[in-house]
Amino acid sequence: MSDATDRPPLRVTINDVAAAAGVSRATATRALKGEGRFAEETRARILDISERLGYVPNTMAAELAAGRTGTVGLLLRDASNPAYGLLFSRLQDEANRCGLDLVTVTIGADSGGTKQVTALQRLLGMRVAGLIVATGGVTNAQLEPFADQVPIIRAGRDATGDRVHSVAYDEQTHGALLAAHVETLGHRRVAVLATDPAASFPEHVRATAMRDHLEAAGVDVTTLPVGAGPAEGVEAALALASTGRITAVMCPSDYRQLAVLRAARDAGMSVPADLSVTGCDGILPGADLLGLTTVRVPVELVARDVVVAMRSLLDSDSDDLVRRSHAGPLVPGTTAAQPSPPRDSFQGTT
Amino acid sequence: MSDATDRPPLRVTINDVAAAAGVSRATATRALKGEGRFAEETRARILDISERLGYVPNTMAAELAAGRTGTVGLLLRDASNPAYGLLFSRLQDEANRCGLDLVTVTIGADSGGTKQVTALQRLLGMRVAGLIVATGGVTNAQLEPFADQVPIIRAGRDATGDRVHSVAYDEQTHGALLAAHVETLGHRRVAVLATDPAASFPEHVRATAMRDHLEAAGVDVTTLPVGAGPAEGVEAALALASTGRITAVMCPSDYRQLAVLRAARDAGMSVPADLSVTGCDGILPGADLLGLTTVRVPVELVARDVVVAMRSLLDSDSDDLVRRSHAGPLVPGTTAAQPSPPRDSFQGTT
DNA sequence: CTGAAAGCGCTAACAG
DNA sequence: CTGTTAGCGCTTTCAG
DSSP states (O other): OOGGGGSOGGGOOHHHHHHHHTSOHHHHHHHHHTOSOOOHHHHHHHHHHHHHHTOOOOHHHHHHHHSOOOEEEEEEEOTTSHHHHHHHHHHHHHHHHTTOEEEEEEEOTTOOHHHHHHHHHHHHHTTOSEEEEEOTTSOHHHHGGGTTTSOEEEEESOOOTTTSEEEEEOHHHHHHHHHHHHHHHTOOEEEEEEEOTTTOHHHHHHHHHHHHHHHHTTOEEEEEEEOSOTTTTHHHHHHHHHTTSOSEEEOSSHHHHHHHHHHHHHTTOOTTTTOEEEOSBOOSTTHHHHTOOEEBOOHHHHHHHHHHHHHHHHTTSOOOOOEEEEOOOEEOOSSOOOOOOOSOOTTOOO | OOGGGGSOGGGOOHHHHHHHHTSOHHHHHHHHHTOSOOOHHHHHHHHHHHHHHTOOOOHHHHHHHHSOOOEEEEEEEOTTSHHHHHHHHHHHHHHHHTTOEEEEEEEOTTOOHHHHHHHHHHHHHTTOSEEEEEOTTSOHHHHGGGTTTSOEEEEESOOOTTTSEEEEEOHHHHHHHHHHHHHHHTOOEEEEEEEOTTTOHHHHHHHHHHHHHHHHTTOEEEEEEEOSOTTTTHHHHHHHHHTTSOSEEEOSSHHHHHHHHHHHHHTTOOTTTTOEEEOSBOOSTTHHHHTOOEEBOOHHHHHHHHHHHHHHHHTTSOOOOOEEEEOOOEEOOSSOOOOOOOSOOTTOOO
16 A cells, blocks of 8 residues: 555545556546546546545645636625525525535624625635625625626625626515505505615615605605614604604614514504504514514525526626516515504694 | 736736736735735835736635645535524624634535535635534534544534534533423423434434423423424424313424414414423524523524634644533523413323 | 745646 | 646745
8 A cells, every 4th residue: 555545634635546546647637527538447446546545636726727616606794684694595505506616705794894805805816706796795896897707796786887797686676565565554654764875775775765655655754864773763763653643664674673563562552553563574484473564585586596697607608797686575464554543633644 | 017917807916916016926925915024115016016906816826835724614504594694694703803714615404415525525625724514414424534634613513523623502401491491380291392313413402301301300291203394293282282281392493483383373372371382592583572482592602612712723722622512591481381270180280 | 135946736738 | 548748826945
């Protein structure tokens, strides 16, 4: 036995395998990946030896030499948010269903923009074959320069320009669906928690769509500007409700809806009798038990679309700019109902 | 200007940078990473040029040449489960707080064991500096061979042998805590949903601990064997409850607890009046609103411990085997209460 | 302080 | 069918 035999696993190179099998590196390579011409008998022996030696191909060396990468990079946002966790999970599923290898790099929710760039660089440094960006933390401008070198798809939110692809959630429709529901229920005085675009752009879009839709329908809208904190604006909304100023509060996310429900419970207000509440996301396990009124974001659809698009971009089946968006269904719950007849009529809105 | 100037971003090599700056590759390398000796003025120029050219270092080449890797690999289980999503998120946070670069590879929940090995190979192929394994899908036996080459830490569950480190959840204590709670509440006839070890080992440990604890306390335990499906055994449990055979059902996860609550609601049974229910995990947003009785798994603690341990393993501060486990707190909810006085006394347990 | 040279482990044409 | 020969892009002694 050659001395390679007792070299520890990760230090075994293809040279060791080749030597032990009495062939050249080139032959070993070919046999190992089953490409090109080689004798079946040789191949069997090489495979056997490589396994016995515990050979693990050095990906870096392989890809460096081959000049191409087999993996696509996924830039992800903090996965503690179930919405992103689920997207992550579905992207992975779809990816290995389509034979794509995904390598993920995440940025903590708290870190500043610098970190995000670091993560991007790390992925690009690996010379990934494609890039899926599922975070708002990196701007289109930062992406653009690389879009010519590697296909880039934004997942979940829109891209701009004509080089970065995107498969997004149709947050505008989500907001509109919810607003329509609330309005149809008969609410005439509604508060909308309007998230600052810098805190969460998707939430901002939802909130804006809600407000626009409500106003267009002649509803009296009170806009409550909020930041990133999930409990912001909740107190104000309850105050408004307790004075009869509003009969419903629309939240741009289920997290905020939960915060409102919590506060309402603590304040002894009953939902939906005293106040109707809506959210958006619809992916919390147990949302049905809580009766959340929400929109179920089409995570699976977006994930599939992203991966399929990436596949064909990589296979050069098409070079067209991918720019799609999907809306999910309204999920009527028990947190929103018809407004109770106003007890104080000083707000005589017919 | 050299012709390198208008080469697209990812094709710019350090040669281009060096050439444009009129220095050698070696100098460029040193200046770029700020190591070794060099003139500040030279460095400034090189940095400037590299940025102007959009130079992105080729990680594969760098690490291949340097012979070491700066990243640690994370092998993850499907993140659609919020428990894993949160663990993932916290690991990331801790990692970049400690200056560790994490690269993640996941395996879909549905894939067989083969996939998991592929993922492992992919990480090992990258010659990661360390490995964090947060999935039960890969066995200790598969890990062992590499444990000498690279520090491996299991996160969330125990390892065996004396080479693979672990920072685990103390599921046994979790089960015992819940059982003690139920018993203290006064339940004498309890059903336990016992998950098959192959379906979910952690759940199996929890269930076993519950049963053991209850039996030791002289409680009459009915074991309901279940597989991976979250709704399995639920019907049986309700049937038992409706005949007064049991007054409580203990689930080894909050998912199952939700399933029981759902079924109970649909069957018109009221919780906890007709039946007490417990779960385990405690990380669902909104668990408080549902009043889930559960144990809050110490995700943050485990994440921090894992990363800290990895840090010192990498720094060779210590070579001791890390083998810790943490238990989380009981979260008494409104789904479990004292049993109502038995309507049928044919089960005259004092 | 900087350049020259020797690879890291592997692949990919080419010749045999 | 298999061996030879060049590198991939970068780091790192070791001389200047």
